[in-house]
Amino acid sequence: SVGDIAGARRVFQYLADAGNADGALAMGATFDARFLAEHSAIGVAADDAQARSWYRRAADLGSLQAKTLLAEIADQ
Numbered sequence: 001s002v003g004d005i006a007g008a009r010r011v012f013q014y015l016a017d018a019g020n021a022d023g024a025l026a027m028g029a030t031f032d033a034r035f036l037a038e039h040s041a042i043g044v045a046a047d048d049a050q051a052r053s054w055y056r057r058a059a060d061l062g063s064l065q066a067k068t069l070l071a072e073i074a075d076q
Helices: 005-017 021-029 033-038 048-060 064-075
Strands: none
Touching (some): 005 021, 021 064
16 A cells, blocks of 8 residues: 555565465556556556466465456456
8 A cells, every 4th residue: 555566575475375365366466557557556567477377376276356357367
């Protein structure tokens, strides 16, 4: 909420590495162009390949939302 994407990524990475689907989902969002635009992130480049990779990991960990986001990215 304060715009510290790098700091958020460290926390999300830790959570994802611990097997937390929400952490992996949030990590994917920090690379998702739609999320970044929606939150007016400045100085952070989107990376669709990274977003897909993290969403895939979140889906593998059981996130239904990640499966939906993966399908949406594929449709773009």
